[in-house]
Amino acid sequence: MPILEVRNISKCFGNTEVLKDISFSLEKGESLSIIGSSGSGKTTLLRCLNFLEVPDTGTITVNGNMIFDASDPESRSEKGIREKRLHFGLVFQSFNLFPQYTALENVTLAGMLLAKERPDYKSEKIRINEQIITNAKEILDSVGLSGKLDNYPHQLSGGQQQRVAIARALALNPDILCFDEPTSALDPELTGEVLRVIRELADRKTTMIIVTHEMSFARMVSGNVLFMDEGVTVEYGPPEQVIAHPREERTKRFLERYFENENN
Numbered sequence: 001m002p003i004l005e006v007r008n009i010s011k012c013f014g015n016t017e018v019l020k021d022i023s024f025s026l027e028k029g030e031s032l033s034i035i036g037s038s039g040s041g042k043t044t045l046l047r048c049l050n051f052l053e054v055p056d057t058g059t060i061t062v063n064g065n066m067i068f069d070a071s072d073p074e075s076r077s078e079k080g081i082r083e084k085r086l087h088f089g090l091v092f093q094s095f096n097l098f099p100q101y102t103a104l105e106n107v108t109l110a111g112m113l114l115a116k117e118r119p120d121y122k123s124e125k126i127r128i129n130e131q132i133i134t135n136a137k138e139i140l141d142s143v144g145l146s147g148k149l150d151n152y153p154h155q156l157s158g159g160q161q162q163r164v165a166i167a168r169a170l171a172l173n174p175d176i177l178c179f180d181e182p183t184s185a186l187d188p189e190l191t192g193e194v195l196r197v198i199r200e201l202a203d204r205k206t207t208m209i210i211v212t213h214e215m216s217f218a219r220m221v222s223g224n225v226l227f228m229d230e231g232v233t234v235e236y237g238p239p240e241q242v243i244a245h246p247r248e249e250r251t252k253r254f255l256e257r258y259f260e261n262e263n264n
């Protein structure tokens with residue numbers, strides 16, 4: 001059973017259909033890369049998965065549970081939206097760390113807030129919070145930041161801040177970790193640093209959806225690649241097909257432009 005099944009997702013803004021009938025599935029431990037020009041709908045698709053936008057049509061199924069069905073009004077409501085969102089971790093291009101909190105605090109913050117709702121919180125508060133801190137330290141260590149726990153965002157490089165953002169998403173133990181152009185705001189050196197961390201996550205079989213412009217990286221880490229253009233899936237398949245041997249004219253043209261720019 002796939003960990004994620006996305007079926008027939010469409011989304012309009014006004015009269016513009018930004019997503020048209022997008023479907024894909026993801027096996028546990030697999031990574032999907034989404035590529036496509038600016039404005040093709042990649043961010044909107046991730047936002048739909050996180051219920052920051054409500055799709056007009058389609059279904060989303062996680063671990064065999066249909067968590068969203070556009071034809072069901074209850075499913076479209078805010079009810080249970082937090083639990084639904086917790087299936088997905090999100091890492092944005094702009095790291096969005098809280099400037100007033102340290103790296104460690106940025107990673108523990110959401111977990112500590114959620115823990116307050118646990119029925120055993122009052123009696124177990126100290127133990128629960130200690131566990132959240134221990135877990136956060138382990139994750140920060142795994143992204144190479146064990147020496148930066150007490151640093152504030154302004155004391156960290158862009159690459160380090162993005163690694164904190166990755167740790168923050170991992171700390172809530174999502175089923176699927178989503179990245180929206182995680183290195184687009186970084187210079188080449190820091191880009192390499194962040195891509196290495198994501199690659200290690202792939203090696204450790206973290207299930208991920210990665211919107212990226214880094215084609216050689218996408219080729220290395222993804223089980224499948226989805227090429228979107230103007231809200232439609234033009235090509236979907238293994239990287240050896242979509243990136244190395246595209247079948248569709250639109251994919252070929254996109255990649256030609258991409259590699260031309262890269263060589264300049």
Ligand SMILES: Nc1ncnc2c1ncn2[C@@H]1O[C@H](COP(=O)(O)OP(=O)(O)O)[C@@H](O)[C@H]1O
Nearest residue numbers: 013014018036037038039040041042043044045
């Ligand atoms: N909240 C919104 N309201 C209206 N139009 C939007 C909104 N968000 C995105 N769009 C439009 O949807 C299209 C796809 O945008 P986006 O998903 O950000 O593409 P990408 O991430 O591939 O660059 C663009 O034309 C964009 O202007």
Ligand SMILES: [Mg+2]
Nearest residue numbers: 042043044180
């Ligand atoms: Mg985008």
